[in-house]
Amino acid sequence: MLSFRRIGILGGTFDPPHLAHLEIAQSVLASGLVDQVLMVPCFRHAFSKKPVPFEHRLAMCRRLTEHVDFVAVSDIEREMAHPGRSLELVEALSQKYVGASFRLVVGADIFLQREKWYRFDLIEEKAPPIYFGRRGVLEKKEWLAAPMDVSSETIRQRLRKGMSVADMVSQSVLEYIVEHQLYGA
Numbered sequence: 001m002l003s004f005r006r007i008g009i010l011g012g013t014f015d016p017p018h019l020a021h022l023e024i025a026q027s028v029l030a031s032g033l034v035d036q037v038l039m040v041p042c043f044r045h046a047f048s049k050k051p052v053p054f055e056h057r058l059a060m061c062r063r064l065t066e067h068v069d070f071v072a073v074s075d076i077e078r079e080m081a082h083p084g085r086s087l088e089l090v091e092a093l094s095q096k097y098v099g100a101s102f103r104l105v106v107g108a109d110i111f112l113q114r115e116k117w118y119r120f121d122l123i124e125e126k127a128p129p130i131y132f133g134r135r136g137v138l139e140k141k142e143w144l145a146a147p148m149d150v151s152s153e154t155i156r157q158r159l160r161k162g163m164s165v166a167d168m169v170s171q172s173v174l175e176y177i178v179e180h181q182l183y184g185a
Contacts, residue, residue: 007097008034009127010071010105011089014041015051016177017064018155018169020147024132025071027144028105033130036070037105040089043077052182054078063172087119090127102127108134108143160184 008028014021017039025037041057051057058075065071076096082088090102104127111131114120123129133146150168158165160183166174177185 005100006033006035006103007093007100008037008103008105008130009040009089009093010037011040011042011086013045013049013051013152014039014057014061015049015152016057016155016169016173016182017041017061018150018152018173019167020150022064022068022071022170023147024105024144025065025068027132027147028103028130029070031130031144034103036072038093039065039071039073040077041073041075043080056176056180056182060173060176063176064170066172085118087123087126090123094126104129105132106130107132108140108146156183 008025010021010025010028012021021039025039028034028037039061041054041061043054045051054075054077058073061073065073074093076092077089080088080092086104090104093102094100104123106129108131110117110129117123131140131143133140133143135146135149155165155168158168159177169177177183
């Protein structure tokens, strides 16, 4: 249950969630712009990516954040008419957490792709974005610093090759991946 009134929405595919996602949540909280971060795995990706099933990604997000009191994980997209659409997510969260204010937490890549998003102008109005720089993409001084250079794609590739990802994911997420034989692990 969220008890804070300034909530950062960290949405994503989280296929799998990794330590940079946790670093982003910590940085947003440390910035003083929010009181808590809500991690929201997408139920269906808006741009047709084919991630592992939602239940696995949700479980891994919960494992990543199980010992972190300032991050909550939400499965709200499961019930939405248009899962993966950020505007609808912001509106659904506003109805669920009446009186809370929201900030959308996104990387520089989203800043460059915002015209592809459904009604990004309304998202900016209802949940003003908190941008993170992204090494090799774009960094601005008014944005939060880029997190460690880790991507879910790199993790999936390394797992398929039988390489270690211990420095990229939490031990409990890695155990889940191995237990459920995800990504060729």
